Amino acid sequence: MGSNTANNDFAPVKSPETEKPFKVFVGYDPGEDVAYEVCRYSILKRSSIPVDVIPIKQSELRDSKLYWRERGKLESTEFSFSRFLTPYLANYDGWAMFVDCDFLYLTDIKVLKDLVDDKYALMCVHHDYAPKETTKMDGRVQTVYPRKNWSSMVLYNCGHPKNRQLTVEVVNTQSGAYLHRFQWLEDEEIGSVPFVWNFLVGHNEVVEGNPTTYPKAIHYTLGGPWFDAWKDCQFGDLWLAELENYKKEQEKNKVK
Template identity: 50%
Template sequence: MDRSLDIYIGWDSREPIAYEVAKSTILKNASIPVNVHPIVLQDLVDKGAYTRDVDPLASTEFTYSRFFTPYLAGYKGWALFCDCDFLFFSDVAELLQYRDESKAVACVKHDYQPKAGVKMDGKVQTTYPRKNWSSFMLFNCEHPSTRQLTPELINRESGAYLHRMQWAQDDEIGEIPTEWNWLEGWNEKPASGYPHAVHFTNGGPWFKDWQNVDYGDIWTKKALEIDPEFKPI
């Protein structure tokens, strides 16, 4: 099986530095060839692939466009999607062990019930079954269930259908350890070392007054290495 990995990261025009930090920390730790791509909503709109109406409850520009990952990968091989608000500490080569051809997708199966009603950027914090499962997905792009994720289906179906992974059977959803989608403010910190990937799901250090989150100092250091002029928004 191929020892490389295509990675697609959600890109949001309000927080481009978050994408750059996620990409940089993936590449720094990777021991295998990886190709990192931003999923830019406007690019999909310009191509005529994305035609959904604006959803007032969508918290990011990639709320729905994340499901274009298999399409963008040409429905070939395996591809990883993650939100932009990630900080990676481990080698994504470790994820290759979770590729199972019988599965359409693999993810961290959180039982996440957010406490706050509003995220740090003022967006509504909605609660729904399988919340955050879709923030880190390892797609088997050639699986019949995954191949259902055509632009037509993504533009037509509800957010619940897409994010709850109702396009796959329950036994086609594989599991990845929590450490790969470690939710800041929810999951318990490891006794030593770092999670494989920290997810600033409630808000990250790129927002004002939100620098005191776990691992926020490390994220900020990375951001300043990339952009010495970086300032929280």
């Protein structure tokens, strides 16, 4: 877990409610530990608000008896289903975010948090995405289904009554279709976020001369530079530069 609190002598006095750290739950997979660390680092270094970054680790959830479903053959990561515990882990209170570990944030998370609207149960990028590839990352199977990648970055209104349906039992027993398609909700309860907050490498495009199409958060959904085969992917240089900055920060902390 990490936190980052902005220092601003001229900031207005905030109420205790607004001072609560924004909880960001990041999907964690032991095979992509470095991806998690860089994602976490990229969020915290740019945040102007208090943030708690919390990894969702399947091993810890199993030890706590919060997760017991068997891993299916089509689950490409350990957090394929545990991600839906986010409202529960946030005590069904306030807004919290879930994000896959294969993200790189380029913009202050406050800008994203400011988009939340309490009339929605959750908000995400409404991708129209049907990958042509049959494999992704390190050779794992690529699956295609409605609302694919919608659940890879979600702003949850954890206190919304509908999200109380996401109990530990439901997350462990319901189908992938039910969970990834948000079938506990009506369509009008799913708010939309601009695609630049979940910019899919290999799918979304930057339009020259249109700065609104440049990513605020890059999602290396097919595979990122932490895999040898993907070191030269689009925006791979940005991730590698962030990795170097993270390493330097770690060295500085060791010296201290």
